[in-house]
Amino acid sequence: MVHLSKIYTRGGDGGETSLGDGRRVSKADLRVEAYGTVDEANAVIGLARLSAEGDADAMLARIQNDLFDLGADLCTPEDGRKADGALRITAEQVARLEIEIDSMNDGLQPLTSFILPGGTPAAAHLHLGRTVVRRAERLMVALSSHEPLNDEAIRYVNRLSDHLFVLARHLNGQGALDVLWQPGATR
Helix, strand or coil, rough: CCHHHCCCCCCCCEEECCCCCEEECCCCCCHHHHHHHHHHHHHHHHHHHHCCCCCHHHHHHHHHHHEEEEEEEHCCCCCCCCCCCCCCCCCHHHHHHHHHHHHCCCCCCCCCCCCCCCCHHHHHHHHHHHHHHHHHHHHHHHHHHHCCCEEEEEEEEHHHHHHHHHHHHHHCCCCCCEECCCCCCCC
């Protein structure tokens, strides 16, 4: 577990931070950008949870915990000196998202148009969270072209954006409150 007795250390005042293996890197490093964006997605999901209840809130709570696992995974390079025994996203976490997506999607009508972010407050926040997760995924894919990265981590964020999309529709009255794009309607 993490034990924090002091919040500020002044260690980052020069624009660097420490990775999970102790290596110092720029705060603009692609790896730091990736796990920082995962943290941002987690914060948006926290906003969505303010309007979620029951099973939806429970799913989002599990996802928030997973996102901290993902941050730990990204923070500790696979080829770093602390790679052995590092916390990594697993295939089971990806499979859980798939099961939840399939279960929620069963009750939804097929889409006839793209969906504009909106509807209920929870759904609107989930659409925002989905876009942040997609940005994290792009950063992770870019990082993986330079350094080894856990394949399950990339699968997880790919599935998570789908999960948040389907959950947003589910929370929009099973899609009844979805705001549909009407191509060219505002010309």
